[in-house]
Amino acid sequence: MNGRKCDICAGERFSPFETIQYRGMDINYLICDVCGLVFQHPSPSYQEIVFRVNAKRWTHDERRRDYWIDYIRAERMKKMLAQNVPPPRSILDVGCRYGHLMSTLGPGAKTTRVGLEENANLRNIAQKYAVGNQVYPNLGYIKGGFFDLITITHNLELLKKPSVTLYTLRRFTAPDGKLVVETPNFLVHPSLRRDSLYAFTAETLTNMLAVTGWEVIWLKRHGHPDHTKLDLYLTALCRPAERIARRLVLPPGEIKKKRRFGQLKRLFAMTIYGGGTDVDTTGGYMV
Ligand SMILES: [Zn+2]
Numbered sequence: 001m002n003g004r005k006c007d008i009c010a011g012e013r014f015s016p017f018e019t020i021q022y023r024g025m026d027i028n029y030l031i032c033d034v035c036g037l038v039f040q041h042p043s044p045s046y047q048e049i050v051f052r053v054n055a056k057r058w059t060h061d062e063r064r065r066d067y068w069i070d071y072i073r074a075e076r077m078k079k080m081l082a083q084n085v086p087p088p089r090s091i092l093d094v095g096c097r098y099g100h101l102m103s104t105l106g107p108g109a110k111t112t113r114v115g116l117e118e119n120a121n122l123r124n125i126a127q128k129y130a131v132g133n134q135v136y137p138n139l140g141y142i143k144g145g146f147f148d149l150i151t152i153t154h155n156l157e158l159l160k161k162p163s164v165t166l167y168t169l170r171r172f173t174a175p176d177g178k179l180v181v182e183t184p185n186f187l188v189h190p191s192l193r194r195d196s197l198y199a200f201t202a203e204t205l206t207n208m209l210a211v212t213g214w215e216v217i218w219l220k221r222h223g224h225p226d227h228t229k230l231d232l233y234l235t236a237l238c239r240p241a242e243r244i245a246r247r248l249v250l251p252p253g254e255i256k257k258k259r260r261f262g263q264l265k266r267l268f269a270m271t272i273y274g275g276g277t278d279v280d281t282t283g284g285y286m287v
Contacts, residue, residue: 004041006032007163007198008207009248014041017256022194029192029199035207036251038186038199046160052195053119067098072225074100077153077180077235081105084217084237085178088148092116092172094165095155099126099133105149114142139168146174153182153235156205157191157198166212170240179214179238181205185221187255188262189232203249205234210245214238229269 005012014030017038021027030041044052058066089111093102096115106113107130115135117123127135136142150169156162169179184191186199200208206216216238221231252258 002042006035006037007039007161008032008037008204008211009035011035018192020192020194027192027194031255035204035248036201036255037204037208038255040197043160043197049158049160049195050118054121056119069225070098071100073153074104076224077101077151077182078104080220080235081180081237085149085180087111090114090145090147090174091149091151092142092147092169094139094150094152094169095158096126096135097122099129099135101151101153103130103133105151112145112147114145114147116142139165139172142172145172146177147172148174148177149180150177151180153180154184156181156183157196157200160197162198163208163212166209166214170213173240175240177240178217179209180235181209181238182233182235185231185234187258188230188266190263190266200234201252201255202234203251205236207248209236209238210241210248213241213244215241227269227273229273230266232266 004014006014009032011032011034013033015033017029017031019026019028028041029038031038088106091102091106091111091113093099093113093115096102096117097119099115102113102115109132111132113130113133115126115133116138117126117135118137123135123137127133150173152165152169156165159165173179183200183205185201186192187201191199202219202221206219209216216236219234219236221234223230223232226232
């Protein structure tokens with residue numbers, strides 16, 4: 001399909017998955033026939049993505065809600081990692097938005113905190129959020145260094161080539177360093193919208209981490225902070241793998257059916273228990 005290759009398995013055979021409408025335009029998602037990765041096709045150019053990220057205008061209330069959710073997510077991630085990750089001496093947050101996560105996970109003047117953020121407004125906020133925060137548009141600005149902890153939360157699905165970013169991050173990880181990835185679980189979360197170029201299941205996320213040199217220590221399905229009853233999100237804690245994996249976890253069959261069921265379950269749970277589930281994103285790291 002125009003020379004496009006799957007970002008996990010490099011396969012070239014895809015099937016139509018779902019089409020959404022955005023301002024009267026069709027946005028198409030395909031599914032890889034081999035590994036089950038779902039992705040937007042065609043994909044916008046890098047320049048177009050950066051333009052969109054910076055052009056977005058928010059009302060005061062939208063911005064306040066977004067800021068609050070980012071803060072809650074950072075607090076919840078701190079609790080989630082408390083058992084497994086010692087306080088890092090250096091942290092790199094890829095798609096750092098307001099700077100909450102890196103400032104929460106690595107507080108104090110002795111921690112090196114570096115954030116990547118393409119949205120100029122957010123970059124400004126993140127820079128000022130805590131003394132010592134260093135914030136750049138993308139990885140190209142970082143000369144080197146080995147980080148104890150790298151985080152990429154609610155950002156992987158926005159990247160044009162997530163496998164390239166994950167693979168590159170290996171070079172910036174300390175030998176005993178860790179990577180934390182969080183992304184919507186698209187079997188339950190709505191996920192498919194203009195800015196989401198990929199949609200992950202637990203299997204496709206595990207596969208993408210494996211082929212880019214990461215070993216998953218644990219992967220959790222959960223709904224925090226939006227819902228306690230639904231597995232809206234996937235969080236994976238990883239360490240550098242000894243070698244790149246060659247064998248993939250097989251995708252579950254009938255992904256379309258599973259997604260339809262997950263969406264019905266979500267709508268049902270929202271009706272019974274309430275709660276919002278569709279948190280939009282304003283920024284991120286975009287290569
Ligand atoms: Zn594939």
